[in-house]
Amino acid sequence: MGYEWLAIAMFVGFFLILMSGYPVAFSFAGTAIVFGGIGLAVGAFDLNRLLLLPNVWFGTMSNFTLLAIPFFVFLGAVFEKSGLAEELLETIGILMGPLRGGMALAVVVVGTLLAATTGVVAATVIMMGMLSLPVMLRYGYDKRLATGIIVAAGTLAQLIPPSLVLVVLSDQIGVSVGDLFLGALIPGLMLAGSYALYVLVVALLKPETAPALPLEVRRMDGKVLAAKVVKAVLPPLLLIFAVLGSIFFGIATPTEAGAVGAVGACVLAALNRRLNWNLLRDSAHATATVTSLVVIILFCSAFFSVVFDGLGGKTLITNLLLSLPGGYITFMIVSNIAIFLLGVFLEFVEICFIAMPLFVPAAQQLGIDMVWFGVIMAINLQTAFISPPVGFSLFYLQSVAPKEIKTIEIHKSAIPFMILQVIVLIIVISFPQTVRWLVDLSFQS
Numbered sequence: 001m002g003y004e005w006l007a008i009a010m011f012v013g014f015f016l017i018l019m020s021g022y023p024v025a026f027s028f029a030g031t032a033i034v035f036g037g038i039g040l041a042v043g044a045f046d047l048n049r050l051l052l053l054p055n056v057w058f059g060t061m062s063n064f065t066l067l068a069i070p071f072f073v074f075l076g077a078v079f080e081k082s083g084l085a086e087e088l089l090e091t092i093g094i095l096m097g098p099l100r101g102g103m104a105l106a107v108v109v110v111g112t113l114l115a116a117t118t119g120v121v122a123a124t125v126i127m128m129g130m131l132s133l134p135v136m137l138r139y140g141y142d143k144r145l146a147t148g149i150i151v152a153a154g155t156l157a158q159l160i161p162p163s164l165v166l167v168v169l170s171d172q173i174g175v176s177v178g179d180l181f182l183g184a185l186i187p188g189l190m191l192a193g194s195y196a197l198y199v200l201v202v203a204l205l206k207p208e209t210a211p212a213l214p215l216e217v218r219r220m221d222g223k224v225l226a227a228k229v230v231k232a233v234l235p236p237l238l239l240i241f242a243v244l245g246s247i248f249f250g251i252a253t254p255t256e257a258g259a260v261g262a263v264g265a266c267v268l269a270a271l272n273r274r275l276n277w278n279l280l281r282d283s284a285h286a287t288a289t290v291t292s293l294v295v296i297i298l299f300c301s302a303f304f305s306v307v308f309d310g311l312g313g314k315t316l317i318t319n320l321l322l323s324l325p326g327g328y329i330t331f332m333i334v335s336n337i338a339i340f341l342l343g344v345f346l347e348f349v350e351i352c353f354i355a356m357p358l359f360v361p362a363a364q365q366l367g368i369d370m371v372w373f374g375v376i377m378a379i380n381l382q383t384a385f386i387s388p389p390v391g392f393s394l395f396y397l398q399s400v401a402p403k404e405i406k407t408i409e410i411h412k413s414a415i416p417f418m419i420l421q422v423i424v425l426i427i428v429i430s431f432p433q434t435v436r437w438l439v440d441l442s443f444q445s
Helices: 004-019 024-042 047-061 068-081 084-096 102-115 121-138 143-158 164-173 177-205 222-232 234-248 254-271 277-310 313-322 328-345 348-354 356-365 370-385 392-398 407-413 415-430 433-444
Strands: none
Touching: 004 024, 004 277, 004 313, 024 277, 024 348, 047 277, 068 084, 068 121, 068 164, 068 254, 068 277, 084 102, 084 121, 084 222, 084 234, 084 254, 102 121, 102 143, 102 177, 102 234, 121 143, 121 392, 143 177, 143 370, 143 392, 143 407, 143 415, 164 177, 164 277, 164 348, 164 356, 164 370, 177 234, 177 254, 177 370, 177 415, 177 433, 222 234, 234 254, 277 313, 277 348, 313 328, 313 356, 328 348, 328 356, 328 370, 348 356, 348 370, 356 370, 370 415, 370 433, 392 407, 407 415, 415 433
């Protein structure tokens, strides 16, 4: 086996340090320094390999695709901090209020729209938890249905373009982020549709768990409501179409579209007289925080990867995955289980930099379509994000839920939506055209 045992020990050591709560970037770098030193001492690591790092780091900083991250984060931050997202939820809630389960359906619609604008799960779940959960509870919604739909719909930002997950994945698996956006759109809408269908079925079978809003709550003059729709709903829809449409129709790259979206969000805030220095400062701060986190993890993970590869780790993992009995099918089962388990405990950025470099070489050698593979991994990550006992979205909602909502109720509420996500995942795996159709259509045009 040679010195490959060092690579195995390196990965296990890294994971143990990470589980202790140590920051992921420093876990990457610290483990690389320790095991690089050990490998150098026993003659298992060539110090000249570190000369690759400057090329990797400068290549990262000049990567035009990754420049989309700060633009999309800024777009979402302006939209959320300006109160535009709050007005959107309120207006759609009034529109759907007459329906049984209407408020829950409004959460699905708004979650889908916010996913296509903010792309930030935490902000979406917390905002909808603060605004819609008290309303649903006040008017008789079942606690599990109310909390579950918020957790599930808020997590759509993991998959629906312009998802940051897809931007980071595109860099790690080596495919166009535009293709990933196209590939993820139909599965993302399938997930949103499955949530809406679940709400309608529950409202039909158990009307008392999802009542319509009382007339006095949703009573509004038709002209006033129409004006509210034009002001609160139409502009975000136009912004989404401008951003995603320009990408899908080949008018702009994702990075260029992100820049347009960031400016568009500022224009909408200005039209609503909410654009001010505090908004710009807070949005810029949120953008700098998220972008810096991604970049420092990327830099440190590159250091880890160079040392891990130098110790023979990547070759060992690739050969192990390729030698699994059952070939392609077993590889897909193993990779999905591994990503799901990692996703229960870790953020998507960490998983992309930890797991993707291990799975991608084997997937490429097996001839797997990488756009399809990337979308499957994104759906899997979204499922893990709402999975008890440590799914991040559960804790986001718990942080703003009323006191009468117990933690165990939030966790149980996610289970039906996990099942729906697994069903959609199986459909996407079984029918690759759910991912490939729009991508192939764009190539033909």
